[in-house]
Amino acid sequence: MKQVAVYQCKVPPHKIIQQLYLLYRFYNDALLAVETEDGIAYDIVRQLFDMGATNQYYFKRIDQDVAEPTKWLGWETNPRTRGPLQETLVKLISHCEADGSPSPEIIVRDLETYRQLSNLERDPQGTIAGSGKTHDDHAIALMIACYVNLDPWHAYSLPSKSEKRQEMNAIMARYGFGEKENDGPYREEGIGYDREEQTIG
Numbered sequence: 001m002k003q004v005a006v007y008q009c010k011v012p013p014h015k016i017i018q019q020l021y022l023l024y025r026f027y028n029d030a031l032l033a034v035e036t037e038d039g040i041a042y043d044i045v046r047q048l049f050d051m052g053a054t055n056q057y058y059f060k061r062i063d064q065d066v067a068e069p070t071k072w073l074g075w076e077t078n079p080r081t082r083g084p085l086q087e088t089l090v091k092l093i094s095h096c097e098a099d100g101s102p103s104p105e106i107i108v109r110d111l112e113t114y115r116q117l118s119n120l121e122r123d124p125q126g127t128i129a130g131s132g133k134t135h136d137d138h139a140i141a142l143m144i145a146c147y148v149n150l151d152p153w154h155a156y157s158l159p160s161k162s163e164k165r166q167e168m169n170a171i172m173a174r175y176g177f178g179e180k181e182n183d184g185p186y187r188e189e190g191i192g193y194d195r196e197e198q199t200i201g
Contacts, residue, residue, distance in 0.1 A: 001105060001146065002106070002107035002109065003106070003110055003142060003145075004027070005023060005027075006113060006141075007019055008138070013040050013044060017044055017048060017051075020044070020048060020053070021048060021052075024053045024055075029053075029055045031055055031057060031149065032053055032056045033056070033144050033145065033148040034056070034073070034075065035075050035077055035140070035144060036059075036072075036073070036075065036076055041074060049073060056073050056074070057075055057151075058070055058071065058073060059074060061080075062080070062081070062084060063080065067151075075144050075147075075148065077140070083126075083127075084147065085143045085147050086143060088143065088146050088147045089142065089143045089146050090128075092104065092105045092106040093105075093106060113141075113142055116130065116134065116136050116137075116138045119131050120136065
């Protein structure tokens with residue numbers, strides 16, 4: 001997995017929506033995962049959806065036996081999701097081969113993201129946060145992108161090859177999903193999945 005683009009700006013919301021939509025189309029309808037922590041974010045995901053950016057992440061409660069997508073667009077950072085979000089990136093960065101040699105599974109290409117990651121610290125309660133007055137927006141965006149890209153329950157995360165799709169269907173059928181063709185939120189809708197596809201967080 002690798003970081004392919006970073007967009008940092010202070011512009012009116014309609015400009016952000018335009019730029020997100022262009023990135024979405026440029027990266028072949030990439031999975032959009034907008035963090036919905038404030039009011040304007042709800043409007044952003046709604047307008048993007050209405051513009052045709054329908055490949056968006058749907059929030060889900062991961063403490064269910066089967067983490068079903070809700071009908072709510074976007075990623076919600078809260079006390080329940082913050083830990084898994086952070087640990088996903090930790091596991092990707094700290095991955096090692098069987099012989100113990102470092103083998104990170106994420107390539108960070110942006111210098112500011114790297115700086116922010118370098119300034120993250122784990123407090124006594126186990127929470128990871130920026131030290132002092134350090135910004136962590138790039139780091140959080142990367143965490144969200146990594147987490148949703150690895151989410152096997154996303155509606156579009158069906159492998160493109162038929163044998164892999166059958167494998168995923170078998171797993172979902174075990175949990176009561178995908179038992180019928182084009183049934184439930186995991187229907188194919190003509191959309192394949194490739195791990196080389198990009199995720200915008």
